[in-house]
Amino acid sequence: MNLESLRDFCIALPGVTEELPFGPDTLVFKVKGKVFLLTPLDGSKTQFNAKCDPEKAEELRETYSDVKPGYHMNKKHWNTVYVTGSIPSETLFSWVKDSYDLVVASLPKKDREELHSATG
Template identity: 60%
Template sequence: MNIETLREYVLQKPNVTEGFPFGPDVIVFKVNDKVFLLVPLDTEQLQFNAKCDPDHAIELREQYDAVQPGYHMNKKHWNTVVVDGTIKNNQLLELVDESYDLVSKKKASK
């Protein structure tokens, strides 16, 4: 997977916007004005920060070296995922979907 594939996938979701509130090196994707995905552009390998259910986050970190506690994020709820080929593309997209669903549902329930 590359950055354009990821970006195209994310932008087709309802109510998603992208921006650069932290400067030109990080794309921030929001749903209903809430962040659900951050993609740094200054790394050698593609990676992203995605929100995750806390129990699932722990499982993923135990299962994959490419999944680490979220860099500069709440480590309980966010993972940093390095796209290094050890996680299949469809699984990566499922992590994006989970993050999107968690954030979009949180807004809807208020």
């Protein structure tokens, strides 16, 4: 995984927008206006913050040295993941999808149905 493949994966998800609300150095992905992933644009190494179920967040941190409590985020609900090659890309993409799904699940029913109808 690199920044380009991360971006491509995120924007392919239904209802996703990308923004730079914190300035030109942090790319933010939202679904229906709610953040599900942030990634810095200024570093040479790919990393991202993703929302995570609190129990799973702890488990991932204990299992993978490249998963840390969310940098500048609620550390109970967010992880910062450093992409070093030690974790397979498929696993990383599944965590991104989990983050997206958590945010979608918290949306009002109308918004969830709208996203569902957009995917067919």
